[in-house]
Amino acid sequence: MITISELANEKIKEMLEAEAAxxxxxxxxxxxxxxxxxxxxxxxxxxxxxxxxxxxFNGLKVVVDGDSMKYLNGLEIDWKEAGMGGGFTITNPNATATCGCGSSFRTATEAGNPAAEPC
Structure with a gap:
């Protein structure tokens, strides 16, 4: 199961509405x-x-593929406002290491593998 904050939910719905599909x-x-x-x-x-x-989630349909779910169980998606706009943040309890950019992670199972590429 994943969790999406109320603010992130609103932002995603706005983006979906803009797609007009x-x-x-x-x-x-x-x-x-x-x-x-x-x-x-x-x-x-x-x-x-x-x-x-x-x-x-509050009227927002979210789909996760079966292979990804084992890495995303407990995932939290939020939206944070910043001085120049805002963006989504992801908190993943399965991640034992994350990149400084926050867009990639490693789990305990993969912790022995070298990083795929430098940050």
Whole structure:
């Protein structure tokens, strides 16, 4: 299970509305790569696979592929305002190491592997 803050939920819904495609939903996943071993992947999609896990957060449909869920269980997505705008933040209890940029991570299982590329 993942959690999306109320503010992040509102921002994602605004972005979806701007797409003007009611069939779209938020897809969250991971892919191999990045400074620490895995990179987060968030974007809009319109196709659900049989191995996907579907969730709903206050009217927002979120889909996570089955392979990614083991790395994202307990994940928290939030929105933080900053002086020049704002952005999404991700807190992942499965990550034992993260890159300074915050967009990649490593789990305890992968902790023995060298970083894929420098930050």
């Amino acid at each position: 009611p069939e779209l939903f938020l897809r969250v996943g991971v892919k191999e790569g990045g400074c620490s071993g895995f990179s987060y992947n968030m974007g809009f999609d319109d196709a659900v696979a049989s191995t996907d896990q579907e969730m709903e």
